[in-house]
Amino acid sequence: MRMRACTGLTAIAVAAQVLGLFSDPDVANAASADSGRALYLKVGCYQCHGTQGQGGNTGPRIAPDPMPFETLAAFVRTSSRQMPPYRVKVLSDGDLADIYAYLQSIPKPPDVKSLPLLNDQ
Numbered sequence: 001m002r003m004r005a006c007t008g009l010t011a012i013a014v015a016a017q018v019l020g021l022f023s024d025p026d027v028a029n030a031a032s033a034d035s036g037r038a039l040y041l042k043v044g045c046y047q048c049h050g051t052q053g054q055g056g057n058t059g060p061r062i063a064p065d066p067m068p069f070e071t072l073a074a075f076v077r078t079s080s081r082q083m084p085p086y087r088v089k090v091l092s093d094g095d096l097a098d099i100y101a102y103l104q105s106i107p108k109p110p111d112v113k114s115l116p117l118l119n120d121q
């Protein structure tokens, strides 16, 4: 389930959760979309979810507008269905925060109404 309303408030709540999740504030503050992208490719998320999280044959769409960090982290750590779990040993909290920063940085597609070609008639 995703909550799309009140994105401003959600962003603040997510930020608070991210900060609260890490005892070392430097880890959360250092979250970087650039290194997140590199990690996303390195640990193989892209193989199932596509290079931009758009989804593929094997994995569902996870970006743009990713689920709250807490939900995503819980899923990634404990997944027991088709997706392999990524435990802290193979993917640190800091690395997962970077991956999340990358997913958050992926731009949303333009509104269909803003595309003249689709609204000519």
Ligand code: HEC
Pocket (backbone or CB within 6 Å): 040, 043, 044, 045, 046, 047, 048, 049, 058, 059, 060, 061, 062, 072, 075, 076, 079, 080, 081, 082, 083, 084, 086, 091, 099
């Ligand atoms: C081997 C393929 C595979 C890889 C690699 C993989 N995933 Fe997944 N992922 C899936 C599948 C399939 C699902 C759908 C749920 C299920 O069946 O496990 C999923 C579900 C998810 C979901 C929940 C989506 C939703 O809307 O419920 C998230 C978030 C996610 N993956 C993130 C990641 C991240 C981050 C990585 C890399 C650290 C990753 N996945 C690597 C296959 C993969």
